[in-house]
Amino acid sequence: MNTTNPIRMTRPLVIAALMGIVACGGESATTESAAPASIIAGSVTAKRVDGGVSISNGTERAVAYAVANPNWLGQLATCADPSPSCLRLQPGGLVTVSLGEIAGWDAQATEAVVYWWQVLPTSGGGYQATQVQRVQLSLKP
Numbered sequence: 001m002n003t004t005n006p007i008r009m010t011r012p013l014v015i016a017a018l019m020g021i022v023a024c025g026g027e028s029a030t031t032e033s034a035a036p037a038s039i040i041a042g043s044v045t046a047k048r049v050d051g052g053v054s055i056s057n058g059t060e061r062a063v064a065y066a067v068a069n070p071n072w073l074g075q076l077a078t079c080a081d082p083s084p085s086c087l088r089l090q091p092g093g094l095v096t097v098s099l100g101e102i103a104g105w106d107a108q109a110t111e112a113v114v115y116w117w118q119v120l121p122t123s124g125g126g127y128q129a130t131q132v133q134r135v136q137l138s139l140k141p
Contacts, residue, residue, distance in 0.1 A: 044089075046114040046135045052098040053112055053137065055089060062087035064129070065116040067097045070136065072104020080119055080129040087119060099139075112139055 042059040046067075057063050064086050066076050079086035089095055099105055102112055114135040119127050 044114065044116045044133065044135060046112075046137050048112075048137055048139055049096060052096045053102070053114065053139075054094065054096045055114055055116075057089045057091055057093045059118070060091055061118050062090050062093075063116045063118055065089055065095075065114060067102045067112055067114050069102055069104035069106065069109045070111050070113045071109070074104050076103060076115065078117055078129040078132060080127050082119055082121075082127055089116075110139055112137055 042057075044055060044057055044059065044063055044065070046053055046055045048054075053067055055065055055067070064079055065088065068074070068076060099109075102109070114137070115132050116135070117132045118130045120130060122128050
C-alpha cells in the first residue's frame with residue numbers, strides 16, 4: 001500500500017509553476033546574490049491576525065502580492081505593470097487579507113504563503129516583475 005501524501009508531493013509543483021510564470025516575465029533579481037537597493041530595499045512581513053493575514057510593506061517601493069495555501073494545487077500569476085491594480089501595497093502600507101481571500105483556502109489549512117514582488121521598468125520601455133519573494137506563516141491561532 002502506497003502511503004505517500006499526494007498533497008505534500010504537489011507543493012514543489014506549485015512552487016515550480018509559480019517560478020516558471022515569473023521567469024516568463026524577463027530577467028529578474030535574485031535573492032541568492034545581493035540585490036541593488038533600488039530593487040529590494042527592506043522587506044515585506046506577514047503575520048496571522050484575527051480573521052486573516054496582515055501584510056506590511058517595509059520596502060521603498062510599492063509591491064504586488066498574492067497569498068496562497070501552500071498545499072493548494074493551483075496556479076498564480078505575477079503582474080508586471082505599474083498600475084494600482086498590480087502594485088496594491090504602497091511603501092509603509094499595511095493590508096489584511098481575509099482567510100476567505102487566500103488562494104486555495106479551506107478550513108483545514110494550517111499555513112499560508114505570502115508571495116510578493118516589485119515591478120521595475122525595462123530598458124525597452126516596458127516593465128518586468130522582480131523575482132518572487134515568499135513569507136511563510138502558520139495559520140494556527
